[in-house]
Amino acid sequence: QVQLVESGGGLVQPGGSLRLSCAASGFTFSGYRMSWYRQSPGKERDLVASTSIGGSRNYADSVKGRFTISRDNAKNTVYLQMNSLKPEDTAVYYCRAEAGLGSRNDYWGQGTQVTVSS
Numbered sequence: 001q002v003q004l005v006e007s008g009g010g011l012v013q014p015g016g017s018l019r020l021s022c023a024a025s026g027f028t029f030s031g032y033r034m035s036w037y038r039q040s041p042g043k044e045r046d047l048v049a050s051t052s053i054g055g056s057r058n059y060a061d062s063v064k065g066r067f068t069i070s071r072d073n074a075k076n077t078v079y080l081q082m083n084s085l086k087p088e089d090t091a092v093y094y095c096r097a098e099a100g101l102g103s104r105n106d107y108w109g110q111g112t113q114v115t116v117s118s
Contacts, residue, residue: 003023004024005022006021007021007023008020009093010115012115015084018082018114019082020082023076024095031100032105034050034095036048036094038089038114039111046060048067049068086116091114093113096108
C-alpha cells in the first residue's frame, strides 16, 4: 500500500541537468522527513539531500551548490534538481521517507538510474 516511486533519471552529458521526482502514496506525506540517497556499484548507499518536516534542508558536501531538494506536500512529491552534473554523480538514486515523533516507519523507493557520460 505504501509506495515511493522515483522518476526522471536517464543519461546526461557532463555539465547537464536532470530533475528527479518521487511520488508518495499510502501515508501522510507531510509528517515525514524526505531524503534522496545514491549508490554506485561496489559502494555504500550515501545521503545526498534531505528536507525535514519543519522545512529545513541539508546536503552532502559533494553536491552543495549544484543540487536542490524541494517538496510539494499538496502533490505528495519530493524533487531533486541536479545541475552541473559530473561523471561521479552516476548512481542509482533512491527516495526515502522517515516518520516523525512517535513512529519508526521508514520507507524506500525502488530507485532510478542516473548516468553522466560524454
